[in-house]
Amino acid sequence: MPKGRPREFDIQKALDAALLLFWRHGYEGTSLAALTKAMGINMPSLYAAFGNKEMLFRKALDRYLQKPASYLPMALQEPTTRRVAEKLFSGAIDMAMNPRHPDGCLLVQGALATGPAAAPIRKELNLRRAAAEAAVRRRFEQAITTADLPASVDAAQLACYIITVIWGLSVQAASGVTRAQLQDVAQFAMRCWPNWA
């Protein structure tokens, strides 16, 4: 046990509460007053445990990627690229429509357009979205070497298409569209999967 007075709150539960708020209201739309209230702690405890608002958001973002958004690395482990794509869509829809947390994707609605003060967070999310697309691209490049995809396919282009549709699904989810509609979109999007040589 460390020295000093022990912390009276669960740092993970507090982080989860912060994640939910950032997810629902965005980085700029979430005030520290709302955060401390939802986390059940007061301001000095928040600053001692997480640094400041920006660091708190980054830690909530890490947690988001590890837990609710883990569908993406999971999907990349599917044996065929077609099943990878299908899993990416179904996983994105399941997450964006899970009633246990806000609709949509934190990477998209966390800070898409912000004031100058939140520019570092906006850029961080840009990088994370680009990283997600790069992970999908690498998976497709690998599939070309194993002949699961024809060599004529542009892996980067295919990944950009899949990810673009997923960001679109995230926007739709945040807009109140039904799960069935998103599933129809995903099914439709899979119609242009490469059969071509």
Add this chain to the structure above:
Amino acid sequence: MPKGRPREFDIQKALDAALLLFWRHGYEGTSLAALTKAMGINMPSLYAAFGNKEMLFRKALDRYLQKPASYLPMALQEPTTRRVAEKLFSGAIDMAMNPRHPDGCLLVQGALATGPAAAPIRKELNLRRAAAEAAVRRRFEQAITTADLPASVDAAQLACYIITVIWGLSVQAASGVTRAQLQDVAQFAMRCWPNWA
């Protein structure tokens, strides 16, 4: 000429300046101080001419839909649904990548996730996005009656797919993706256009 002291600024140019700020920084990320500076007027003039921040945003939104986002109703006038879809994509990309104004789409990045104070604006944008999708759906429904689309096609599903991809393209545009990449995505998305009976 009306009575009283004449207005010393062009109300349309001021509105355009406000539109650019809202577009780039979102509703919450745009302060009235930044607005008055960019519009070249002071606060009482802004309130006399536009009401308040929310009304100013709504008027900027109207102007956005009439001018930069007019590609959508234009595209719906194309003779065939395939060309409608192609024009929707190319128009969306041209607008979201026009260097004369911020990247992306105001309907998406204006207020996707907000704090409670901006909830009315967020809901307004939800409605406008839904209205855009409904307009595309009606165009496709009409195409079924003229046999440009087979009756087996679900017009609502097709419209939802097209619009979802466009929102995704808007997110990608706001992320710094290149025009060529978006054009590849659009070309790829058109691969699943109905040839089926």
Add this chain to the structure above:
DNA sequence: CTAATTATGTAGCGATCGCTAAATATATAA
């Protein structure tokens, strides 16, 4: 025990938020 260390609660910092009262300036109407 005392000393050192860490967390909590209270209170409030300076800055910015959206917004407006009051005075002044410039036009038309009589």
Add this chain to the structure above:
DNA sequence: TTATATATTTAGCGATCGCTACATAATTAG
């Protein structure tokens, strides 16, 4: 001219923003 009406300027309102100083409480080390 005088009265009326609208716009601009200056100044600052109350509220909230992110953040922190300070005192107090609770633990370990010695």
